[in-house]
Amino acid sequence: MERRLYVLAASAFIASAVLYCAWITGQFTTPAVDRAHGYVGELAARDQPWTRLFRASDVLSGLACLAGVAMVPRIEREWPGWLALAAFGLLTVAGGAFPLDCAALSAPACSLGPVSLSHHVHIVTGVLATAAVLTAMVLLGGRWRTRVAWLVTGLTGLLTVLSVAAVAAGQLAGLAQRLQVTLIAVWLVYVALRLLVRDAPTLVPGPLHVVREGEGPAVLIAAGAAAAWCHWDGVAAELASGHRVIRFDRPGLGLSPASPVPPTLHGEVARLAALAPAHPERVTVIAHAMAAWHAEAFARLHPLRVSALVLVDPSCDTRRGRDGTSFRGAFGGWLPALGGTWGATALARIAGPPLHRLLCGRADTHGLYRKGRVLAATVGEWLARPGMAADLRRIRTEHAFPDVPVTVLCTNVRRGCLKRLAEELNARLVPLPASRFQARLHVADAIADAV
Structure with a gap:
């Protein structure tokens, strides 16, 4: 049963990664969102035609990530990393539940009018979700000590810095963020592969108390x-x-x-x-x-x-x-x-x-x-x-x-x-x-x- 749990948890992380990449189809279905300068989250903005689809993808991706963490057999020293990954899943769910009002970077007029609480919540949860997944990468990568883990973690951290700089400069923020979320999806797939090759613990009955x-x-x-x-x-x-x-x-x-x-x-x-x-x-x-x-x-x-x-x-x-x-x-x-x-x-x-x-x-x-x-x-x-x-x-x-x-x-x-x-x-x-x-x-x- 322990091996089956690893397989189910890995499947959940792969499903989370696939759903997290739903923005790829949005490049063709939502041309109003600028591919180079617009946020990925703008695809789910309330004023976009496919908002419900992309909001549902975000929510399901977060739920799949939470399910994956929940089914991972407990290893004591890894709990901070899995906790951070669970926080990422929860914040992703919140980001899908509270969308932007409009395409903030793709439509400059959006920032001129008043925005709702949902708009602000989406921005905050997006920042916190990125911080949570980076924390999970660092903590779990430190436990696993593999080159792939450190490579993906380092590239994701670099692209996060570039995304912040691009937003401040007002240029190419969308491109940097798209590369960043792609690496996060790659990390989720890597977590799934780690679980599939990990030796499952065997439950051995011990003496009664x-x-x-x-x-x-x-x-x-x-x-x-x-x-x-x-x-x-x-x-x-x-x-x-x-x-x-x-x-x-x-x-x-x-x-x-x-x-x-x-x-x-x-x-x-x-x-x-x-x-x-x-x-x-x-x-x-x-x-x-x-x-x-x-x-x-x-x-x-x-x-x-x-x-x-x-x-x-x-x-x-x-x-x-x-x-x-x-x-x-x-x-x-x-x-x-x-x-x-x-x-x-x-x-x-x-x-x-x-x-x-x-x-x-x-x-x-x-x-x-x-x-x-x-x-x-x-x-x-x-x-x-x-x-x-x-x-x-x-x-x-x-x-x-x-x-x-x-x-x-x-x-x-x-x-x-x-x-x-x-x-x-x-x-x-x-x-x-x-x-x-x-x-x-x-x-x-x-x-x-x-x-």
Whole structure:
């Protein structure tokens, strides 16, 4: 998948370069714009006949550049250069969205009348876009250290200086700028070629992050979707004085590395079996939300290794007849690779901390939700829900539930599916106060009492 991401990113940069060169056709379709002295941006001026076409080309070119940067697998020391290239794409989009009012250099009368805010914005974004792409050339060229990178960067910088001088002199500004934007397009193609020949990183699964504390009977805690070991600090503190508490992060979540394999119910059962004490010792499993499916399947498939279950706000299976193996399965296979891209990292850093505070009621002190792999793992588990539900239904028909005590703690005991679950597992149904349950601090004693 990592190699395919490189190919997709390279394709996006090539598309951006082609769209960025749409001005070439404008030399024949818009004769009113002076080829030697007029700006390239004048082709998209509001008073020109093909303004919508060239404005759309600019916007699509910028979006393609942004998509290319978003799909590039993350390499730590290259982030300033890719950030500058993303800024270039964003400013190119803004330049297409805010066109000139008229052909400023080709039609001298244009500068005599008042111009709109859009006219000024276009000029500012054009200058900033040039500065951004030059910055990207210098930073990425410095990392790559190739002659081609430095040659294109040097020529683009020289032509930028010549363009400024030509504008000041009022002569040949259009010619200098056309050479300059051509070299920028060449740079985008060169970036694409660099990605195509670069060795794709291989996602190798590493050991899970596991925390063990206390002595006594074993208690294994399985966190809900997107949660980490640290969300159970309060429960672990309550239990550690008389139990051996085992907490862990599933692949991609918390401090555990990502896995190239999408999550499955049987995979999660195998994970619980590997973390639980060996037979004949038994373990009490505390499971929250969707992890309750993992715990129930573990109890049915390994009945001699479970002493009790405590299911906290367990998820309900409401997707009967659907296993989600088509689009969800295909897209889920891409997620581990997507979690290592610049786009996933940027989205996680922007949205992760505020979402964590909103859902958990406290700050993300460990910085876990600023990582793209955590975002990808969260989406992957959500996509895997229908498949896990279908597997759980099959396990229920083939394996009887063992005779072990089960406690279901929930904030809404009147919920029909929870009542049915409690009846099926012969469980004790215990109400909890409604809250942001991920915090889990104020209900730690209730969970400990259930154990």
